[in-house]
Structure formats: C-alpha cells, structure tokens
Amino acid sequence: MESETRREIIEATNRALCEHGYASLTMKRIAAEASMTTAAIHYHFDTKEELLNAFLDELIERFEQELACNASDPRERLNAYLDAVFTPPDPASDGFSVAIMELKAQAPYHDLFRERFLDLDELMREVVADIIEDGIQAGHFEETDPDEVARLVTTVSNGAHARTVALGEQADETHQVLEHTLELHLGWKPGSEVIA
Amino acid sequence: MESETRREIIEATNRALCEHGYASLTMKRIAAEASMTTAAIHYHFDTKEELLNAFLDELIERFEQELACNASDPRERLNAYLDAVFTPPDPASDGFSVAIMELKAQAPYHDLFRERFLDLDELMREVVADIIEDGIQAGHFEETDPDEVARLVTTVSNGAHARTVALGEQADETHQVLEHTLELHLGWKPGSEVIA
DNA sequence: TGGTATTAACTAACCAGTCAGTCAAAATTC
DNA sequence: GAATTTTGACTGACTGGTTAGTTAATACCA
Numbered sequence: 001m002e003s004e005t006r007r008e009i010i011e012a013t014n015r016a017l018c019e020h021g022y023a024s025l026t027m028k029r030i031a032a033e034a035s036m037t038t039a040a041i042h043y044h045f046d047t048k049e050e051l052l053n054a055f056l057d058e059l060i061e062r063f064e065q066e067l068a069c070n071a072s073d074p075r076e077r078l079n080a081y082l083d084a085v086f087t088p089p090d091p092a093s094d095g096f097s098v099a100i101m102e103l104k105a106q107a108p109y110h111d112l113f114r115e116r117f118l119d120l121d122e123l124m125r126e127v128v129a130d131i132i133e134d135g136i137q138a139g140h141f142e143e144t145d146p147d148e149v150a151r152l153v154t155t156v157s158n159g160a161h162a163r164t165v166a167l168g169e170q171a172d173e174t175h176q177v178l179e180h181t182l183e184l185h186l187g188w189k190p191g192s193e194v195i196a
Numbered sequence: 197m198e199s200e201t202r203r204e205i206i207e208a209t210n211r212a213l214c215e216h217g218y219a220s221l222t223m224k225r226i227a228a229e230a231s232m233t234t235a236a237i238h239y240h241f242d243t244k245e246e247l248l249n250a251f252l253d254e255l256i257e258r259f260e261q262e263l264a265c266n267a268s269d270p271r272e273r274l275n276a277y278l279d280a281v282f283t284p285p286d287p288a289s290d291g292f293s294v295a296i297m298e299l300k301a302q303a304p305y306h307d308l309f310r311e312r313f314l315d316l317d318e319l320m321r322e323v324v325a326d327i328i329e330d331g332i333q334a335g336h337f338e339e340t341d342p343d344e345v346a347r348l349v350t351t352v353s354n355g356a357h358a359r360t361v362a363l364g365e366q367a368d369e370t371h372q373v374l375e376h377t378l379e380l381h382l383g384w385k386p387g388s389e390v391i392a
Numbered sequence: 393t394g395g396t397a398t399t400a401a402c403t404a405a406c407c408a409g410t411c412a413g414t415c416a417a418a419a420t421t422c
Numbered sequence: 423g424a425a426t427t428t429t430g431a432c433t434g435a436c437t438g439g440t441t442a443g444t445t446a447a448t449a450c451c452a
Contacts (some may be wrong), residue, residue, distance in 0.1 A: 005397080021305045023219040027442060040398050042443065098304055104362040105301035108294055109217045118363050152373045156348070159355030166300040167314050177348045184380040201431080223408060236432055238409065398449070407440065412433105419428070 006044050006054070009034050013055045018095025022102040053112060056103055060120050063100070067127065074135035078182075079190055081128065085157045086175040088164075101165040124157075125150045135186065142187035149185050153178065202240050202250070205230050209251045214291025218298040249308060252299055256316050259296070263323065270331030274378075275386055277324065281353045282371040284360075297361040320353075321346045331382065338383035345381050349374065 012034035017025050027038040027048060034041070045051035066089075069080040089096045107114040129150035135141035160174040179190045208230035213221050223234040223244055230237070241247035262285075265276040285292045303310040325346035331337035356370040375386045 021302060023221075023302070024305075025219075026440080028440080037399055038442080039400080039444080043397065046443090048442065101301055101304075104358065105297055106217060106219070107362040108297075108364075109220075114362065114364065121359070121363055148373050148376065151369060152352070152377060155355035155359065155370050155373070156351055157355070158358045159351035159353070162300065162354045162358045163317070163351065166303040166310065167317055168304075168310065173344075173347060174351050177344050177351070180344065181348060181377055181381070185377070222406080224406085232431095233433055234408080235410080235434080239431065242409095244408065393452095395452090396450080399447085401445085401447100403442105403444075405441075405443105408438100410437075411435085413435105414433075415431090417428105417430085419426100421426070422424090 003044070005040075009036075009041055009044055009051065010055050010058050013051060014059075014095065014099055017055075017102055018098045022106060025102075056113060056116055059096075059099060059103070060116055062096070063120065064123070067124070074131050074138060074140055075188060075190070077131045078128075078135070081131065082153075082175065082178065082190060086160065086171045086178075088171070097161060098165050101162065121154065125154050128153045132186070135188075140186075140188060142185070144185055149182070152181070152185075156181075199240070201236075205232075205237055205240060205247065206251050206254050209247060210255075210291060210295055213251075213298055214294045218302060221298075252309060252312055255292075255295060255299070256312055258292070259316065260319070263320070270327050270334060270336055271384060271386070273327045274324075274331070277327065278349075278371065278374065278386060282356065282367045282374075284367070293357060294361050297358065317350065321350050324349050328382070331384075336382075336384060338381070340381055345378070348377070348381075352377075 009030065013025070013030050016029045016033045020029065027041060030051075031038045031041055041051065045054065066084050067081065069077050069084070071077050071080060103113055104117060107117055125147070129146040132141060132144070132146040132149050136143060136146065156174065156178050160171040163169045163174070164171050183189045205226065209221075209226050212225045212229045216225065223237060226247075227234045227237055237247065241250065263277065263280050265273050265280070267273050267276060299309055300313060303313055321343070325342040328337060328340070328342040328345050332339060332342070352370065352374050356367040359365045359370070360367055379385045
C-alpha cells in the first residue's frame with residue numbers, strides 16, 4: 001500500500017524540485033518541504049534514487065491521466081488532447097512542467113529516466129496516431145500518414161514545453177500555429193466546434 | 197584578450213558538463229578534465245558562476261555561427277537553416293546539444309541564462325521569418341504569416357533538440373516531417389533541388 | 393507491550409573557494 | 423648585460439559548510 005507519508009514526501013520532492021531545480025534538490029530541502037527530518041525520509045525510501053524513481057512514476061502517471069479522454073469523435077479527442085497538452089496546468093499542480101523538464105535533462109545520465117520518457121513518448125505518439133487513423137477512417141480527416149502527423153504533434157508539444165520552462169513563454173501562440181498546421185494536414189480546423 | 201588557458205578551461209567545462217550533467221558539474225571535475233587544480237581555475241575565473249557565464253557565451257556564439265549562411269536565394273537559405281539545425285553536430289563539437297539542454301533546464305533558476313536563451317530564440321525566429329518574408333516577396337513561397345511559420349520551425353527544432361537529448365532519438369524523421377509541413381505552408385518542398 | 397514512525401546526533405565524503413608558497417619568464421634597475 | 427625585482431600562472435593544503443546515508447534512542451499508537 002501507498003502510505004500517506006510517502007505521498008507527502010513525493011509531493012515535497014515536487015515542490016523542492018520546482019523551486020530550486022534538480023542540481024539543488026537535496027534530501028534536506030525535501031525534508032524541510034515535508035516538515036520532517038532527512039532520516040524520516042530515509043525510513044520510507046532507502047536511497048535518494050529510490051525516491052526519485054517513485055517521484056518520476058507519480059509524475060508520468062499524472063501526465064497520462066491528464067491526457068485521458070473518453071470522447072468517441074476523433075475531432076473531439078484531438079481537441080481534448082491539444083487542450084491538455086497546451087493548457088497551462090492548474091495552479092494546484094504548479095511546477096509540473098518544470099519538474100518534467102528537470103528530469104528530462106537528467107535522462108542522458110540516468111537510464112531509468114530515459115526509458116520511462118521513451119515509454120511515455122511512444123504512448124503519446126500512439127494516442128495521437130490512433131486518433132488520426134480513426135478520423136481518416138471515419139472520413140473526417142484527409143488521407144495522411146498518421147505516424148508522421150503524430151510525430152509532428154508530439155515534437156511541437158515537446159518544443160512548446162521546453163520553451164515554456166526555459167523561456168517562460170506562454171504556449172498559446174504555438175497552440176494556434178499547430179492548429180493551423182493540422183488544418184493543412186488533416187483538412188479540418190481543430191479549434192472549430194464539432195456539431196454533435 | 198582571451199587567454200589559451202581560459203579557452204581550455206571552458207572546453208573542459210563542456211566535456212565535464214556533457215559527461216556527467218549539470219547537477220554533477222563540480223570545479224574538481226572541470227579541473228580534472230583540464231588537467232589542472234581547482235585553484236588554477238579560480239585564478240582565471242573568480243567564481244563558478246563567472247565560469248558558467250563565460251561558457252554559455254561561448255556556447256551561444258558557436259550556435260549562432262553554425263546558423264550563419266550567406267546564400268541569397270531564400271530557398272537555399274531555408275535549406276541551409278534546416279540542415280544546420282537538424283544535422284547532428286560533427287564529432288569534434290560533440291555534446292553540444294547536451295550542454296545546451298543542461299543549461300536550458302537551469303534557465304528557470306538562473307535569470308542570466310534565461311535572458312540569453314530568450315535573445316537567442318528571438319534571433320532564430322527573426323532569421324527564419326526574414327527568409328520566409330524574402331521568399332514570399334520573391335514569389336517563391338505562398339502568402340503566409342512569416343512569424344507564424346517561424347514560430348513553428350523554431351518550436352519544432354526545440355522539440356527535436358529535447359528529444360535528441362532526452363530520448364536519444366535521431367532527428368531525421370522530424371526533419372522530414374517539418375519539410376513536408378513547410379511544403380504545405382509555403383507551397384515549396386524544402387528538400388528539393390534549387391535550379392540555379 | 394510491541395510494532396510503527398520519527399528524531400537527534402552522527403559519519404565520511406564532497407563542495408566551492410582561500411591561502412601561502414613555487415617557479416619561470418618578463419620587466420626594471422644599475 | 424648582469425643582477426634584482428615584479429608579474430603571471432600555478433600547486434597543494436586547507437577551511438567552513440553541505441552531502442547522502444546510518445544509528446541508537448524515543449515518541450506514538452493499537
């Protein structure tokens with residue numbers, strides 16, 4: 001079972017990571033953020049690495065949940081996906097993007113991190129490709145290579161993410177440009193209303 | 197003047213950063229990489245931060261040089277730009293992308309870093325927008341919003357960069373997808389030959 | 393009372409940065 | 423032009439502070 005304290009420690013890790021970055025992410029800071037001592041953290045997580053792995057699990061799980069959409073219409077699903085990716089996260093889960101970026105930058109040196117990001121990436125590309133494939137089959141989208149367009153969408157969202165974090169830029173304009181581009185690829189304006 | 201030793205230290209910083217990441221970038225490691233003591237580095241750079249600023253200067257300067265292209269034909273210039281961005285850097289300047297990514301991830305906590313990346317980004321967007329504007333004026337490209345397309349190009353290259361570093365992915369496919377997309381936007385296939 | 397959770401106090405390694413002193417080459421003086 | 427002083431570049435040893443992780447004692451709760 002996942003104890004309440006473990007969850008609190010993981011959330012404290014998130015706060016500490018967002019406030020000071022991975023390079024300054026110390027057990028002491030996490031402990032302070034969780035209002036306990038470092039020894040208490042070591043009681044729940046043997047090593048810092050174990051804690052970080054658990055934290056990344058949580059982060060990716062939350063990310064996947066945010067992408068979930070049970071609409072049936074491909075156009076609605078694509079809209080929901082784009083909104084989920086480009087809409088700034090609610091204040092409750094603040095620093096979410098920053099935390100992901102910090103961990104991404106560690107991927108070259110941390111095999112486990114990289115593998116998880118690879119899995120997440122594959123999943124995201126598949127989700128988008130499936131949506132597009134369905135849309136083509138249903139006659140809503142023009143004939144194109146779903147994998148190619150999916151790669152474009154994920155790469156643009158990766159880029160928007162990096163820009164948001166590193167430059168402090170809003171992703172609105174990028175969202176619009178991507179919608180315009182998808183219009184060219186799919187022959188349908190993602191931003192437009194879908195008549196039920 | 198820029199002494200030979202300063203340059204060697206900066207290059208050692210690059211190697212140390214690429215090998216172990218920003219979080220493990222210590223003066224000792226840089227010193228070992230430069231085959232000298234930490235005190236020698238402190239003789240040339242008062243603080244670690246001063247060294248890191250000098251290193252980022254170097255990094256951005258090199259990046260800008262790589263983008264330089266003196267062709268006159270807009271299509272050639274766009275081709276050269278895309279090649280420069282997507283072609284994997286020569287083995288000599290290895291780890292270049294990784295170093296940039298590491299420093300980008302520090303931008304949220306390091307105002308100077310962020311400002312420099314903002315300047316670099318603005319420059320890159322302007323370069324692309326200028327190329328497209330020229331191309332439209334010369335009748336080679338269809339009428340579109342140059343800033344919008346420039347934003348798309350830079351965001352895709354940002355995304356491709358992040359993916360290369362974090363996922364270890366080759367940027368080839370992304371390059372192709374972007375070319376295809378630019379074909380839709382500009383009505384001209386960037387990869388195709390230009391008849392002189 | 394017995395297991396769970398937490399703490400204070402600790403260790404050994406590591407961090408950026410300092411300091412006194414070395415050494416060769418250049419500048420200055422006679 | 424030879425002797426002296428100064429300078430630039432550097433080293434090894436050190437400092438105070440921080441790191442992840444350990445341990446033994448203790449609080450809490452069923």
